[in-house]
Amino acid sequence: MLLAILIYITGAFGSTTTRCKESERHALLKIKENLRGHGDGFLTSWGNEEEKRECCEWIGIRCDNKSGHVIRLDLSPSTLGRGLFDPFEGNLSYSLVDLQYLHYLDLSFIQFYENSITSFIGSLSKLRYLNLSYTNMTGDDLPQLGNLSSLQFLDLCYNDNLEIKNMEWASHLSSLQLLDLSYTNMSFAYDWENVVNNLPHLKYLKLIYCDLPDIVLPSLSVVNSSKVLAIIDLSYNYDLSSSIFQGFSTIAIVLFILTSLIAY
Numbered sequence: 001m002l003l004a005i006l007i008y009i010t011g012a013f014g015s016t017t018t019r020c021k022e023s024e025r026h027a028l029l030k031i032k033e034n035l036r037g038h039g040d041g042f043l044t045s046w047g048n049e050e051e052k053r054e055c056c057e058w059i060g061i062r063c064d065n066k067s068g069h070v071i072r073l074d075l076s077p078s079t080l081g082r083g084l085f086d087p088f089e090g091n092l093s094y095s096l097v098d099l100q101y102l103h104y105l106d107l108s109f110i111q112f113y114e115n116s117i118t119s120f121i122g123s124l125s126k127l128r129y130l131n132l133s134y135t136n137m138t139g140d141d142l143p144q145l146g147n148l149s150s151l152q153f154l155d156l157c158y159n160d161n162l163e164i165k166n167m168e169w170a171s172h173l174s175s176l177q178l179l180d181l182s183y184t185n186m187s188f189a190y191d192w193e194n195v196v197n198n199l200p201h202l203k204y205l206k207l208i209y210c211d212l213p214d215i216v217l218p219s220l221s222v223v224n225s226s227k228v229l230a231i232i233d234l235s236y237n238y239d240l241s242s243s244i245f246q247g248f249s250t251i252a253i254v255l256f257i258l259t260s261l262i263a264y
Contacts, residue, residue, distance in 0.1 A: 019068035020055035023175055028055055028070070030095035035088045035110065042088075043080075062104075069101035076106045076131065087134075092117045099123065106131040108120065108155070122147040129153040133180070137162040146172040157182040164210075167195040177201050182208035183231075189213070203233045212237040 015210065025048075032043050033173060045058045047102065056063035060079050061205055062072035075088065089111040098122050105124065107117075108131045121130070122144030130151060135158040145154070146169035154176060162184040168191065172178070176199050186192060186207065193215045212234065234240060 004170045015088045018054050019063055020053065021068060021070070023200060024070045025053065025055040027093075027095040027098035028058070028061065028073075030093045031073075034093040035090040037082070037088045043069055064101065067101070070099050071101050071126075072104040073099065073102060074104065074106040075110060076108045079106070087111050089113070094120060096120060097123050100126070102127055104129040108133045109135070118142060118144050121145065124148070125150065127173075131155040133157045133159070135159060139163060139234050143169045145169055148173060150175055152177045152201075154178070155180045156184060157208075159184055161185075164189050166190075167192045171198065173199065175201060178204040180204075181210060182204040182206050184210055185221075186210040186212055190215070201228060203228050203230045205229065207232075207234055207237065209236040212240055214239050 009201065028034075028046060029048065032046050035043075037043070043059070045052065046055070052058075055061055056068065060074045062074075064071050066201060077087075086226060087109045091113050092107070100123075102124050103126055105121070105127060106129070112135050116131075117132065117135060121127075125147065127148050129151055130145075130148070130153065133155045134157075137156065138161040142156075142164060145151075149172060151173050152175050154173065155178075157180045160183055164181065164184055164186045165188045167186075167189050170176070173179075178198075179202060190213050192207070192212060196202060
């Protein structure tokens with residue numbers, strides 16, 4: 001009996017348990033397969049080799065301590081130790097949808113070939129953080145993001161060819177705290193003020209150089225339902241008039257940065 005117990009204990013301590021889910025490891029490798037990087041250090045910790053099978057230890061990956069599901073995928077330059085001018089490029093694999101437990105997704109500075117990179121990101125319902133800045137987004141492909149009701153941080157800045165014709169999709173992001181759409185084309189998004197003004201938890205709004213249309217305030221509500229909006233940066237939107245101040249609640253402590261309205 002004692003011998004059996006000793007054998008069990010020895011086996012238990014001598015074995016290693018892989019937390020990584022096989023389906024999620026496969027999905028991550030498909031994502032890697034569809035991207036290209038320069039140099040010898042391109043996601044070298046990611047692999048199918050026996051010593052690399054624990055995807056929870058791969059660079060840019062974090063797993064939940066209890067379930068082992070991948071909850072964080074961060075391929076940003078700062079995480080991977082690559083320069084801003086040495087980006088990854090390629091296509092975003094549809095296998096991303098197999099990472100249904102993701103809370104955090106940062107694909108910033110990856111130059112995607114496809115026009116549509118948000119069409120299936122909208123199915124990642126647990127996302128709280130999404131950074132797609134500098135990703136070569138084009139067209140008007142944002143409605144799918146409206147499904148991310150748990151999202152708290154959204155950064156789509158510096159996608160110069162991204163045309164945002166309306167902000168209706170953002171009205172569904174009821175948990176949003178930070179929104180950055182700077183350096184996108186919002187010249188036809190006449191509903192932008194009404195939408196952002198009714199996001200209940202929005203604290204930080206950046207719409208720099210978006211070619212924002214001016215707002216006819218009488219047709220809109222002037223009550224900021226969030227009451228927590230702290231910083232608004234509307235720099236370099238030359239069509240805006242000073243009346244835009246009236247469109248935001250005086251209840252919130254708001255810092256306006258309106259460079260376009262300052263006379264030099």
